[in-house]
Amino acid sequence: MPILLQLAVWVFALLLASTNAAEPYKLMPPPLDTPWTDKVGTNPWPQYPRPQLRRDGWKSLNGIWTYQAATDPDDTAVKPTLPLRQEVLIPSCIESGISGIMTTGVTHMWFGTNFTVPEASSQGDRVMLNFEAVDYEATVYVNGAEAGFHRGGYSRFSFDVTQHLKPYGDNELLVFVFDPTDDQSIPQGKQSKRPHHIFYTPCSGIWQTVWLEHVPENSITKLDVAAGMDGKVDVTVHGSKNESTPVEISVHDLDGGVLHTQQAMSNEPFTFTVQSPKLWSPDSPTLYNITVKMGSDEVSSYTGFRTVSTGMVNGTLRQLLNGEFVFWFGPLDQGYWPDGLHLPPTLEAMVSDLELIKDLGMNLVRKHIKIEPDLFYEACDRLGLMVMQDMPSMRVYPERRPTDDEQVEWERQLDIMVEEHKSYPSIVSWVIYNEGWGQITDYHPEFAITERVRRMDPTRLINANSGWRDHGAGDFSDNHHYADPQCGAPYYSLPSSPYDPNRIGFQGEFGGLGSRPADENLWPIETALRTINETYEMHATPDSFHYRARTLLRLLREQVEMYGCSGAIYTQTSDVEAEVNGLVTYDRRVVRINAAQWQEDIKALYDAAKARV
Structure with a gap:
């Protein structure tokens, strides 16, 4: 390396160290791109991520975070301070060009960002921190306190972080991730650290959307709906409190009007029938919108009648x-x-x-x-x-x-x-x-x-x-x-x-x-x-x-x-x-x-x- 270039690199490193700044994000040219590579930007996946349990009050945390490989993978007692060493785009796999990291072989890593909490919505004042998927294990810290742990690279998880939040200003979010890929027997599909033929480059880190949502104390956490060709609809409305609470579910017709409304109780299966629904099939993929109310909580969803x-x-x-x-x-x-x-x-x-x-x-x-x-x-x-x-x-x-x-x-x-x-x-x-x-x-x-x-x-x-x-x-x-x-x-x-x-x-x-x-x-x-x-x-x-x-x-x-x-x-x-x-x-x-x-x-x-x- 020429002397002047080497001096420039050293000066840049010193400036980063003195200002405690992370290395800026830059899209890394992947080995092969697609027509959408340069359209990702720094606000990726802005869509509401859970279409069957939709609320109005939410905030995406997707965008530029910071990242660093863990120096001591066996000890999370000493957590790093923000910003971490390098900016990263979330969601992404750190092995991908879109992440801005494009590295392989890292099994333990930190991700971090600061966020503000929007004002409480009319639906409630509890703040849920939601992750759609992190591969493979995630330990989440909010303002230094452990908010929760999750294992599984393909499933969503949520933590009530209300008690950990500051009433004003920035909140600090740190996520420690461990991903062994195929060094252990875990559900990893075709991911491999030794990609060849039918096994492919692995995915590690926060690879799906991260977001905040306001919910009431007793909120709807899951909605099970099975609608058959005979119009029979089997439903369970799951609430965050393990108790029976009155709920109301409405099925809307294709013009937006209310087709059927049913009163029931949460955390208990119930059934009702919609008369002569138009059926879902590949030739006619008809869907009906649904709204569910439980106390001050209201969610929208949809279903298709098919058997x-x-x-x-x-x-x-x-x-x-x-x-x-x-x-x-x-x-x-x-x-x-x-x-x-x-x-x-x-x-x-x-x-x-x-x-x-x-x-x-x-x-x-x-x-x-x-x-x-x-x-x-x-x-x-x-x-x-x-x-x-x-x-x-x-x-x-x-x-x-x-x-x-x-x-x-x-x-x-x-x-x-x-x-x-x-x-x-x-x-x-x-x-x-x-x-x-x-x-x-x-x-x-x-x-x-x-x-x-x-x-x-x-x-x-x-x-x-x-x-x-x-x-x-x-x-x-x-x-x-x-x-x-x-x-x-x-x-x-x-x-x-x-x-x-x-x-x-x-x-x-x-x-x-x-x-x-x-x-x-x-x-x-x-x-x-x-x-x-x-x-x-x-x-x-x-x-x-x-x-x-x-x-x-x-x-x-x-x-x-x-x-x-x-x-x-x-x-x-x-x-x-x-x-x-x-x-x-x-x-x-x-x-x-x-x-x-x-x-x-x-x-x-x-x-x-x-x-x-």
Whole structure:
């Protein structure tokens, strides 16, 4: 380094130290960007984050915070002072370019900011500090006092911080985060510190929205709503105090008028019926707005009237939507982005993937071993895309049997996933295990897990084992086979199991046709580049790719016509790092498939299924 440049660096460091200033935030150029990278700005994700429990009085804390790696990861007794060493954009994964950090290998870290509390709203004077997701463990301090602890990288949490707040001026917020990724057996999905082929760059830190909300002393904390095709609505209004309190729920018609009002009590299930509702389906994703009042608290929500069930259709067990066999078809949706990793750069970017899927004529996404922000599920509700929701798997690299404690924790987080998302009408099925990852095989816990999930949520189907290590639990006989489908057919290839006619025949994954994109659309990391050819089936020319895509969809259609095939998942929505088998490239700039051809072939699948009714 030239002497003058070195002196300039030293002077800059001294100035930072003397003014106790953090290194300013700067968007780090990611290895690959998207059309939305430069649109993130410093006010990311400004939307209200919980669309099914909406209040007026709230304040986003998203934006510029400060960050530093923990110097003593085992001792949080001595907390750092603000500002921390480097500015960071919240929400983000610290491994992403959008964070402004773009570092890997950090397991213990601090995040901090100052905030002011808006004046108390008419809805109450308790202040809730809400986090939509922090990966993986978070200990939260407000003005030096510990406000709470949370474990789990995909679930939301809230703390009442009223007692810790200063009546005037700035309040200090510090968050200590620990994220082992795959150094421990935790629900981490496809995150890996050793990314290669089907395992990807991890996400650590505060990766979803942080926000404040005023609520009354006794507030509505959760709203469970299940509305069926017969108009029956099952509701539980959960209150912050474990006591019965009068509540009023109103369902509004499509013009905004009140369709039905029901009086009931909180923390107790109750039922009422709406006459002749318009049903929710992919062809007609009708949603009804809801308001709920409990004392001085009022929240708005929504629901869709639909029923997911099973039934025999001309001698074959099928999944039914509103009493009819509807063929399920859509992509394996990984939800990774080159600039934000786990978090899309913007809401518009996230919705663009879903709109592409819908425009092709698909009616389903399999959300693959990852849980998205709630706004993802709201978008699916409004677009009319059914969702098969996977539980993020435990460690699979290197593979080993989970301990009893690890299994208990994984099941606890599975229960939370179901409880947090069971009011979204688009979700039609829970997926417990994927391809045996993290699955215990010396006994079969999926039977007990399936029954517990069914008790928590009897309104959806359960896919206990997607792929293999199938012992007969759940509603689906699910086969994975690349590239050709083997859906409900009287033949199969190991390690998948044979089709079980006592359950629904389903192709949980197939396809995976790949072609290397141009360098400007490719994830340019050497460890990824070395494993591109591990993509399931590579094609050297577009003509070859399009020919095979048409062939695979024809084979699937024939299996619908001849056998017990009731639905299928094509791999996948977008390229992800070393995987180059998406409908679109990882940067979302190039649509790889022939859209008109796919629209025609997908319609043929639905027509074949209708002919079996």
